[in-house]
Amino acid sequence: MIPADNHFAIMAALFVIATFALLAERTRVGALLTSAVIAILTAIITANVNIIPHTAPAYDFVFAYFVPVLIPLFLFKADLRRLFFETTRMTMAFLLACFGTISGAIVAVLLLDLSSLGTGAEIDAALREPAIAGLFTSTYIGGSVNYAALGEITRLREDASFFSAATATDNLFSALYLAVLAMLPSWSWLARRYIPRNHHIANSGLELGHPTPLTLAMSLTLALLVVATGDALTGWLAIPDWRYAMITLLAVILATLFPKQMARLHGDFELGMLLSLIFFATIAAGANVLAMIQIAPLLILLVAILLIVHTLITFGFGKLLGFSLPELITASNAAVLGATTAPTLAAAKEWRDLITPGVLVGVLGYALGTFAGTAVYQFWSWVVS
Numbered sequence: 001m002i003p004a005d006n007h008f009a010i011m012a013a014l015f016v017i018a019t020f021a022l023l024a025e026r027t028r029v030g031a032l033l034t035s036a037v038i039a040i041l042t043a044i045i046t047a048n049v050n051i052i053p054h055t056a057p058a059y060d061f062v063f064a065y066f067v068p069v070l071i072p073l074f075l076f077k078a079d080l081r082r083l084f085f086e087t088t089r090m091t092m093a094f095l096l097a098c099f100g101t102i103s104g105a106i107v108a109v110l111l112l113d114l115s116s117l118g119t120g121a122e123i124d125a126a127l128r129e130p131a132i133a134g135l136f137t138s139t140y141i142g143g144s145v146n147y148a149a150l151g152e153i154t155r156l157r158e159d160a161s162f163f164s165a166a167t168a169t170d171n172l173f174s175a176l177y178l179a180v181l182a183m184l185p186s187w188s189w190l191a192r193r194y195i196p197r198n199h200h201i202a203n204s205g206l207e208l209g210h211p212t213p214l215t216l217a218m219s220l221t222l223a224l225l226v227v228a229t230g231d232a233l234t235g236w237l238a239i240p241d242w243r244y245a246m247i248t249l250l251a252v253i254l255a256t257l258f259p260k261q262m263a264r265l266h267g268d269f270e271l272g273m274l275l276s277l278i279f280f281a282t283i284a285a286g287a288n289v290l291a292m293i294q295i296a297p298l299l300i301l302l303v304a305i306l307l308i309v310h311t312l313i314t315f316g317f318g319k320l321l322g323f324s325l326p327e328l329i330t331a332s333n334a335a336v337l338g339a340t341t342a343p344t345l346a347a348a349k350e351w352r353d354l355i356t357p358g359v360l361v362g363v364l365g366y367a368l369g370t371f372a373g374t375a376v377y378q379f380w381s382w383v384v385s
Contacts, residue, residue, distance in 0.1 A: 001050040010058040013051070014285075017042050018277035036348045037179045039277045043284035044175055054288045062282040066275045067340050068247060072226040073219060073272035074347045074355050075251035076262045090357035093323050093331035094364065097314045098372065101140040101335055104309030105133040105376060108302045117298060120159030126384050131156050132166075134377025136306055139170055142369015143338035143362075150373040165291065169299040172287035174337055177307055178280070181329050182345060190325070197324040199351035211267025219268035226250045244339045245363045252356060269347070276344040283341070310336070326351045334362040 002009045021039035024030035030038060046052050114129045123131060131154035139147035147170070151157035156166075185191055230247040234240055255262050293300070311332070318328040326349065334342035339362025346354040 002052050004053040004056040007056075007058045007061075010052060010056050011061075013046070014043075014058070014062070014278045014281050017046065017281040018274060021277050021281075022274075035273075035277055036280055036345060037182045039280045040175050040179045040182075040284040043281035044172075044287050044289075047285040047287065048289050052285055054286055059282045059285065062278060066279055068227045068230075068243070069220075069223045070272050070275050070279065070340070070344055071244060071247050071359060072223040072251035072254075073268045073275070074343055075248065075359075076219070076222070076255050076265055076268050077259075077352070087357040087360055089323065089327060090331060090354065090361050091364070092321075093314075093318060093327050094334055094361035096318055096321070096323075097310065097328075097331045097335040098141050098365070098368065100310035100313035100332075101306070102137055102372060102376060103313055104140075104306035105137045106380070107309045108136075108305040109133045109380065111305060112298065112301060114298065114302065118156050118159050118162045120162060121155045122158055123155050127154075127381050128156075130154075130377050130380035130384060132302070133380055134373040134375075135166065136170075136303065137376045138369045138373025140306065140310065140336050141372045142365045142367075146366065146369030146373060149370045150377070153370075153374060154377055165299055168288045168291045169303050171283070172289060173303045173307060175284040175287045177336055178283070178333070178341060178345070181333055182348070184329055185325060185349060194319055194325040194328075195322055197326070199324070199326050199346075199353050211270060215265055216267045216271065219265045219271060222254070222265070223268070223271075226254070242363070244359055248356060248359045248363075272344075272347060276348060279340070279344060283337075307336070326354060330354045330358045331361060334358055335365055338365060339363050 002013060004010070017039055018035075020042060021035040024038045025035040043052075047054055109129050109132070114132050115125060117132060118128045121128075121131075131150075134154055135147065135150045135156055138150040147167075148157075151163060157163050227247055230243060230250050233250075234243050234246050239246075314332045314335075315325075315328050318331075323331075326346070330342050330346050330351065333345055339359050342358035342362045343355040346352075346358045
C-alpha cells in the first residue's frame with residue numbers, strides 16, 4: 001500500500017485514476033458509465049484492496065485547494081439570463097429532495113430496530129433511534145458540517161466505534177449513489193419518461209477556440225483570485241459557511257460583466273473536468289467497505305432504505321411536477337452529497353445552466369441540514385416519549 005504520508009505518490013495515484021477514467025470513457029462501455037463513475041468505482045476498488053489509503057493528507061489537500069477552484073472554472077461562462085429561472089426550479093426540486101430524505105429517515109427508523117446502535121453514547125435508550133434518524137437526515141440534506149453538528153447535538157459522537165462506522169457507511173453510499181446518479185441519464189428507458197429540457201445552452205460558446213498555455217494560465221489564475229477574494233470577504237464578514245456561495249457570486253459577476261473576455265478563456269472547463277475527477281476519486285477513496293461491514297452492518301440497511309425512499313420520492317414526484325431528469329439528478333446530488341459534487345456532476349454531463357443553481361441549492365442544504373436533522377430528532381423524541 002502507498003503510505004498515507006507519501007504525498008506525491010498518492011497525488012500521482014489520484015491523477016492516474018482520473019486519466020484512466022478519461023481514457024476508459026472513450027470505449028463503448030465507458031461512454032455509458034461516464035468518466036465520473038469510472039473514477040469513483042476505480043478509487044473504491046483501489047482503496048479497498050489497499051493500494052491507496054482511505055485517509056491521507058493529500059486528500060485533505062484536494063478538498064482544501066482543488067474543490068474551491070472547481071467552482072469558478074465551471075462558472076466563468078455562466079449565463080445569468082437563464083440563471084434566475086433555473087435557480088427557482090432547482091430550489092423547488094431541492095426542497096422535494098429534502099422531503100425525500102426526511103421521509104427516508106423516518107421510514108428506515110420505523111422498519112428497523114436500531115436500539116443496538118450508539119450504545120456507547122450517554123443518551124437515553126429511547127432516544128437513540130431519533131438521534132440516528134436526525135444524524136442521517138442532516139448529512140443527506142446538508143453535508144459533513146451538519147453531520148458533525150448533529151453528532152454533538154445528539155451526543156452520538158461519544159460512541160467512537162458507532163460514529164466511525166456511520167462515517168464509513170456515509171462515505172461508501174455517497175460514492176455509490178453519486179455513481180448511480182451519473183449513470184441515470186444513459187438509461188434511455190428512464191430518460192424518455194421525463195420532460196426533455198435543453199440544459200446545454202448556458203455556456204454554448206465554451207466550445208469555440210482551443211486552449212493555449214496562455215488561456216490555461218489565465219483561467220487558473222483568475223480562478224485562484226476568485227477563491228482568494230471570496231475567502232477574504234467571508235472572513236471579513238465573519239460568514240465562513242457562505243464560502244462557496246461567495247465564490248459562486250464572484251465568478252458569476254465576472255461572467256456577467258465581462259462575457260466577451262470570459263469567452264476567450266479557452267480551457268477553463270477542461271481544467272475543471274480534470275480536477276473534478278480527482279475530487280470524485282478522493283471522495284470514493286474514503287469508503288472503507290470492510291470497516292463498515294465489521295462494525296455495524298445494520299447501518300447498511302438504514303442508509304439503503306433512506307436513499308431508496310429519497311430516490312423514489314424525488315424522482316417519482318419530480319416527474320409528476322414536471323421537472324427534467326437532469327434537474328432532479330442535480331437536486332438529489334446537492335441534497336445527498338452537497339454543493340461541491342452537484343455542480344461538478346452537472347459540468348461533467350455538460351448541463352451548463354445547472355452548474356450555478358447546483359452550487360446555490362447545495363449551500364442552501366448546508367443552511368437547512370442542521371435545522372432539519374434537529375427537527376427530526378426532536379419530533380421523533382417527542383413521539384417516543
